[in-house]
Amino acid sequence: MNYSDFSKKLKKNFYTRDVLIVARELPGKILVKNENGKLYAGKIVEVEAYDGLNDEAAHTFLGKTERNKIMFEKGGYFYVYFTYGAHFCCNIVVGQKNHGAAVLLRAVEPLSGVEFMEVNRLRRNAITKKDVLSLTNGPGKLCQAFEINRSHNGEDLMGDKIYLLNAPKIRQENIVQTKRIGIKKSVDLPWRFYIKDNHFVSKK
DNA sequence: TACTAGATCGGCT
DNA sequence: GCCGATCTAGTAG
Structure with a gap:
């Protein structure tokens, strides 16, 4: 597979739809990052939807701030935030302008650039099967693993540094829908989607 | 395998 | 000043 084949890049109209529609279709698509001569690619296997309108767990629930302002743009941007004093999390901004919704990328299956991921995550080569499974789950x-940090916040997914490639749609019966993980508000919303039986899903 | 606590810092009240 | 869309190491069983 050629991860630089821009003819397969997902277009604006993929991102500007309702957050739950996009979240359900994202598993299976390919996340690509190409920067400083390093190409990373991974199949998205697990996501969560966050919708500022009725979702207390969404960063946009209380309105626009300096941190979350990119989420109020029209879909098709990258939203990266820093949390727990240690980690970055990345999201796909979706929906119409001023809506404030995004889909958190929770896990991918490594496809390309694995040797870089091993160094970034483990500072050495992956030895065991467990090492490989813990790179991006x-x-x-x-x-x-992908060297994603605050410098990538606001990146335009129509560009050539970070983008998603289309891939065959996952059959609906192979998408599992559950409650979201690691949050304390709006805990009952079933807005997590993952690929059934995929080994790189973070939990269950 | 299952649970718990600590790290660590930026965003927001 | 509080707490988080997390991860890891440690302990107990």
């Missing part, structure tokens, strides 16, 4: 982990 969590939101903080995948950002560390």
Whole structure:
């Protein structure tokens, strides 16, 4: 697969739809980052939807701030934030302008640039099967593996540094929908989606 | 395998 | 001043 084939890049109209529609379709798509001569690619296997309108857990629930302002743009941007004094998490901004919604990328399956991911995550080569599985199976982990940090906040996914490639749609019966992980507000919303039986999903 | 606590700092009240 | 869309190491079983 050619991860620089821009003809397969997801277009603006993929991102500007309702957050739950986009979140359900994101698993299976390919996340690509190409910067400083390093190409990273991974299949998205787990995501969570955050919608500022009715979702207390969303960063945009209380309105626009310096940190979350990119989430109020029209869909198709990258939103990266820093949390717990240690980790970055990355999101795909979706929906219409001023809505304030995004989809958190929680896990990917490594496809290209694995040798860089091993160094970024483990400071050495992956030895065991468990080493490989722990490279990108969590939101903080995948950002560390892909070298994603605050400098990538606001990146335009229509550009050539960070973008998503289309891939065959996952059959609906192979998408699992559950409650979200690691939050204390709006805990009952079933807005987490992952690929059934994929080994790189963060939990269950 | 399962649970717990500590790290660590920026965003927001 | 509080706390988080997390991760890891440690302990107990």
